[in-house]
Amino acid sequence: MDNEKGLLIVLSGPSGVGKGTVRKKIFDDPSTSYKYSISMTTREMRVGEVDGVDYFFKSKAEFEELIKQDQFIEYAEYVGNYYGTPVQYVKDTMDQGYDVFLEIEVEGAKQVRKKFPDALFIFLAPPSLDHLRERLIGRGTESDEKIQSRVKEARNEVEMMNLYDYVVVNDEVDLAKQRIQSIVEAEHLKRERIEARYRKMILEAKK
Ligand code: ADP
Numbered sequence: 508m509d510n511e512k513g514l515l516i517v518l519s520g521p522s523g524v525g526k527g528t529v530r531k532k533i534f535d536d537p538s539t540s541y542k543y544s545i546s547m548t549t550r551e552m553r554v555g556e557v558d559g560v561d562y563f564f565k566s567k568a569e570f571e572e573l574i575k576q577d578q579f580i581e582y583a584e585y586v587g588n589y590y591g592t593p594v595q596y597v598k599d600t601m602d603q604g605y606d607v608f609l610e611i612e613v614e615g616a617k618q619v620r621k622k623f624p625d626a627l628f629i630f631l632a633p634p635s636l637d638h639l640r641e642r643l644i645g646r647g648t649e650s651d652e653k654i655q656s657r658v659k660e661a662r663n664e665v666e667m668m669n670l671y672d673y674v675v676v677n678d679e680v681d682l683a684k685q686r687i688q689s690i691v692e693a694e695h696l697k698r699e700r701i702e703a704r705y706r707k708m709i710l711e712a713k714k
């Protein structure tokens with residue numbers, strides 16, 4: 508029997524809300540079976556980041572060449588840098604029956620929604636904008652000016668919540684992780700998905 512296609516899971520939300528932290532928690536859990544799609548970016552590598560693990564770090568020229576070659580499911584320019592999801596890995600991995608997990612900003616999520624209407628869209632929300640600012644300051648990787656610009660961006664992003672299927676508040680990392688895992692589990696049990704599987708079994712039994 509052919510592999511059932513995996514689910515595309517999109518975790519998005521304002522920068523600084525904790526997407527990276529929650530995603531790492533999810534992938535540190537040995538019971539997690541989803542595959543993380545590593546993004547490409549033109550931003551500078553932060554201390555502790557590894558090329559090919561955290562991101563594929565590219566020059567602007569390299570990134571623009573890949574855009575021309577239609578190599579991205581989605582890409583966005585965010586606070587002066589490009590970020591994008593390479594198409595091949597996602598398609599191949601879903602075809603193998605694995606769930607693929609994207610962690611992307613909201614412009615990119617909008618593009619994915621158009622291309623993959625069946626994907627699962629989860630919005631990670633801060634308990635409040637004050638929390639968000641505090642977290643960005645606490646992370647200590649951005650200048651004051653960049654923090655202002657990210658918080659401003661976050662205000663616009665929160666207004667885009669209506670594009671999502673679920674909203675998860677990131678009050679505590681462990682709770683956010685558990686909520687996301689429950690949502691994915693429930694998504695797999697959607698009547699449409701189960702019904703399709705049974706229809707296939709019935710067809711095969713008739714052969
Ligand atoms: P994003 O990937 O959305 O830009 P990060 O994962 O880098 O956000 O998180 C931004 C900062 O907030 C980090 O310093 C992180 O440790 C902190 N953080 C993330 N989630 C929580 C939480 N639930 N409570 C408190 N701090 C958090």
Ligand code: 5GP
Pocket residue numbers: 520521522523526546547550581582583585590591592610611612613614615616
């Ligand atoms: P950072 O520079 O903090 O790693 O990421 C900045 C923003 O870009 C975050 O909101 C992050 O989720 C988002 N991002 C990371 N990878 C991608 C991607 O492939 N596509 C898009 N559109 N956004 C991404």
